[in-house]
Amino acid sequence: MSSSHDFEVIDPQTVIDPNVDQPRIAAAVHEILLAIGEDPERDGLKDTPARVAKAYAEIFSGLHQDPAAILDKSFDIGHSELVVVKDIPFYSTCEHHLVPFHGRAHVGYIPGEGGKVTGLSKLARLVDLFAKRPQVQERLTTQIVEALETHLEPRGAIVVVECEHLCMSMRGVKKPGTLTTTSAVRGQLREPATRAEAMSLILGR
CATH class of the missing domain: 1.10.286.10 (GTP cyclohydrolase I, N-terminal domain)
Structure with missing residues (x-):
């Protein structure tokens, strides 16, 4: 969702939402x-x-930002192979308790027929856009992959998110260090061979 108000950009990583x-x-x-x-x-x-x-x-500055504004610029370079940006760090806020969860996102896609790609930093900004709102990890994962599908029209897309939730670490069951992993896969990356290639790139530290 976009807004007519201008966001205050302190630096590329710090945006203040005037709608708040x-x-x-x-x-x-x-x-x-x-x-x-x-x-x-x-x-x-x-x-x-x-x-x-x-x-x-x-x-919460991502709540009123439109992912189209991030993915609006792409490049037709004829690239047809898998692109993966991994270990994108982020912080988000659990909508159930309003305490943080944090982790890393891994984002990959196979460009569409025209070889349309986006800037690598755009993928990191896309993660931040959806992380900076009241959120749950499952929805965060799905929103990122759906934005890729909508705006880049790739032949396939994959998002894997690994997080520690402070609502589990500092209260409740009190299990610090516990990680939760979610994934969302679309298109050709659902095929076993391409999915295995993507996961090997993501998990190969």
Whole structure:
């Protein structure tokens, strides 16, 4: 989903979403501090509501961005073989508990008939776009592969995501270091031989 508002780009990795209502978030955080028995007026917490509001405008900045704006530029270079960008680090936020999960994404595709490819950095930015919103890992994986299908029209696409979820590490079952792996595969990469080639490239550290 795109917006008529301009995003504030601090640097290529830091984008502030103007659609986020920072005063409303700050007021809500103030109430949360009161609800847990804290004093939001003490020195250490006085500016916390505003800081959290600004942080949310950054970590949820993907919510109103359109993947088409990232994948709008492609190059017809006649390349017909598998392209894989692996070990793309990212942070996201679990929509169930609003605590982080983090990990690495591996993105691959086989260009379509015209050999249309996109810039390698675009794939990393695509991962960030979908990661920077309230999210679950399964949906994140599917959204990335579907964006590739829609905008690049590849003959095949694969996305593998490996994450540690802090909602499992710091609360609940408290199992730090546990990894969850999800994958989404489309087109020719569903065929055993091409899928095996992609997975060997992804898993070959």
